[in-house]
Amino acid sequence: MELDWSALGQVAAVSLGVTVAVVVVFALGVLGLSRAEDARQEGGGSTALGRAQAGLCFLACAAVVGYGIYLVVPQFH
Numbered sequence: 001m002e003l004d005w006s007a008l009g010q011v012a013a014v015s016l017g018v019t020v021a022v023v024v025v026f027a028l029g030v031l032g033l034s035r036a037e038d039a040r041q042e043g044g045g046s047t048a049l050g051r052a053q054a055g056l057c058f059l060a061c062a063a064v065v066g067y068g069i070y071l072v073v074p075q076f077h
Helices: 005-042 048-072
Strands: none
Touching (some): 005 048
8 A cells, every 4th residue: 555645745734724724714703803892892983894804704714614514524515
């Protein structure tokens, strides 16, 4: 039995990159919620932009997770 080490390295690199990207996008979503909360507490700012940022970031994270589940579960193909 032979292993294709370059393919294994590519899979490891892509999975590491996607993992880091999802964590960064999720952190940006938390930042958006934090900004919305700060604007609400200060009373003068609009919370819509922060909530929109958070919603888009969390939606992107959910889409990546859903796509990963789609790839793993063979009944979805």
